[in-house]
Amino acid sequence: FIPVRTTGCSPFTVELSNNTHGTNNTYTWTFGDGSTPFITNSLQQVQHTYITGVQTTYPIQLVATNQCGSDTTSYNLVVSPNNIQLNLTVNGNELTGCAPHSVRFINASHNANSFTWNFNDGNTAVTFNNDDTVVHSFLQAGTYNVSVRAVNSCSDTTIARTIVVYGKPSAQFTLSNNNVCIGDTITTATNTQAVSTVWRWSNTTSNLRTPAITFSTSGTHQVQLIAANAYPSGVICADTVVRNVQVVTLRSGNIQVNDSVSNCAPFQLQYANATLAAAGTTQWLLNSNLINANTSGTHTIQNNGSYWLQMIHTTNGGCTYKDSIRIRLQATTGTWTYQSGTICNNTPVRFNAQTNGADSIRWYFGDGNVQTTTQATVFHTYVNAGHYVPH
Incomplete structure (x- = not known):
C-alpha cells in the first residue's frame, strides 16, 4: 500500500x-x-x-x-499538532535590573519544533527543546523587547517579554593623601553622578558628599565609596570602589636653631619648632632633660661640651614628630713656634701659630707690645736689648 x-x-x-x-x-x-x-x-x-x-x-x-x-x-x-502552546516566563525580579543584567527565560511551551530568540541587543539564538531555560546577559542599559518565534510543521507563533536594564553609576574618588599620620585629616573628592553616596572607613559610615577622614590607629586602612541610583521600579544600581591608606604614628620633625657650633660657653641657644604639623604640644630636651614645653625658646649652656637637643611634637590627633640636633661648645686650642735663643736687636723675629677654632690671635711679645691678627704668622722687631718671654 x-x-x-x-x-x-x-x-x-x-x-x-x-x-x-x-x-x-x-x-x-x-x-x-x-x-x-x-x-x-x-x-x-x-x-x-x-x-x-x-x-x-x-x-x-x-x-x-x-x-x-x-x-x-x-x-x-x-x-x-495544529496549534502551539507558547509559554515563556521571566521571574519578576529579573524583568528589571542593573547592567550587566542576566535574565533567565523559562520556556515551558508545547508542540513546537524550534524556537528563534531575538534579544533585541544584536544577539539571537535558536533552541529546540520545549521545556528549557535560556540565560542571556544584557551588557548595556536600555529597554529590550525580547521576542521568541516558535515553529512546527503546521504553524508558528511569537511571544515577547520586555526587559528594562538600568545603568550603574561610576564610583570614582580621590584622596588628598594616602600616606598619613594618626589624626591627620584627609579630604575627599568625587565626580560621580550618583544620587546617593555612602562612605565607609574604619568603623565610620558617612552620607556626606565629600567627608573629611581621620584614622586613630596605624596600619593599612581602606576607604570605600558606594555610589547608587534608585529607580521608580524599585531597582537600586550601585557601584563600589576602594582605596588603601597607609597610616603611621611617627613622622620626622624640623628643628631650627641659631647655631649648632660655638667656641665658648656660656652660649645662648635659640630654638624653634619648624615642623609643618597640626596643633599640639611640644617638648624640648637637652641631653634628655626637659628644658621647655613651648613651640620655641632660649636656653643658656654654661659649659663647653657636646649636647643633644631633641624636639618631640605630638599633635592633638596623636601623631608624633621628632627631630634632634647636636650642639657643640668647644674652646680654642693651639701651639706656636718662634725663633728663640740669642739674637741681635732690630732683627725681625718670626712667630707662627697653629690653632683650632680660633677667629683671631693675640700676640704678647714680652716687650710691652701686643698685636691682634687673623694671620697665623707675624714678624716682630725687638728694638732694645734685653730678655723677653713672648706668649
Missing part, C-alpha cells in the same frame, strides 16, 4: 491505497494510534483520522492473508 501523504497536521485524515496482489485475500490495517484494527476483503481505499496534541510518529501496518500465507508492509506517518 502507499499513503497519499506521510506527514500532516492534526486532525489529519490519511488516505491509504491498497495495491496488494493475490486472490481470496483478507486485509488487516493497524493504524498505530491504539484504535481497533480494520479488517476487510476489499481493495478499496481506506481512510483514517489522527488527532494529537504533540508531534507523533504513527506506524501504519497492512497484513495481507490468504490460503497460501501472509505478507506485511508498513509506513511511518508523522502528525503534528
Whole structure:
C-alpha cells in the first residue's frame, strides 16, 4: 500500500491505497494510534483520522492473508499538532535590573519544533527543546523587547517579554593623601553622578558628599565609596570602589636653631619648632632633660661640651614628630713656634701659630707690645736689648 501523504497536521485524515496482489485475500490495517484494527476483503481505499496534541510518529501496518500465507508492509506517518502552546516566563525580579543584567527565560511551551530568540541587543539564538531555560546577559542599559518565534510543521507563533536594564553609576574618588599620620585629616573628592553616596572607613559610615577622614590607629586602612541610583521600579544600581591608606604614628620633625657650633660657653641657644604639623604640644630636651614645653625658646649652656637637643611634637590627633640636633661648645686650642735663643736687636723675629677654632690671635711679645691678627704668622722687631718671654 502507499499513503497519499506521510506527514500532516492534526486532525489529519490519511488516505491509504491498497495495491496488494493475490486472490481470496483478507486485509488487516493497524493504524498505530491504539484504535481497533480494520479488517476487510476489499481493495478499496481506506481512510483514517489522527488527532494529537504533540508531534507523533504513527506506524501504519497492512497484513495481507490468504490460503497460501501472509505478507506485511508498513509506513511511518508523522502528525503534528495544529496549534502551539507558547509559554515563556521571566521571574519578576529579573524583568528589571542593573547592567550587566542576566535574565533567565523559562520556556515551558508545547508542540513546537524550534524556537528563534531575538534579544533585541544584536544577539539571537535558536533552541529546540520545549521545556528549557535560556540565560542571556544584557551588557548595556536600555529597554529590550525580547521576542521568541516558535515553529512546527503546521504553524508558528511569537511571544515577547520586555526587559528594562538600568545603568550603574561610576564610583570614582580621590584622596588628598594616602600616606598619613594618626589624626591627620584627609579630604575627599568625587565626580560621580550618583544620587546617593555612602562612605565607609574604619568603623565610620558617612552620607556626606565629600567627608573629611581621620584614622586613630596605624596600619593599612581602606576607604570605600558606594555610589547608587534608585529607580521608580524599585531597582537600586550601585557601584563600589576602594582605596588603601597607609597610616603611621611617627613622622620626622624640623628643628631650627641659631647655631649648632660655638667656641665658648656660656652660649645662648635659640630654638624653634619648624615642623609643618597640626596643633599640639611640644617638648624640648637637652641631653634628655626637659628644658621647655613651648613651640620655641632660649636656653643658656654654661659649659663647653657636646649636647643633644631633641624636639618631640605630638599633635592633638596623636601623631608624633621628632627631630634632634647636636650642639657643640668647644674652646680654642693651639701651639706656636718662634725663633728663640740669642739674637741681635732690630732683627725681625718670626712667630707662627697653629690653632683650632680660633677667629683671631693675640700676640704678647714680652716687650710691652701686643698685636691682634687673623694671620697665623707675624714678624716682630725687638728694638732694645734685653730678655723677653713672648706668649
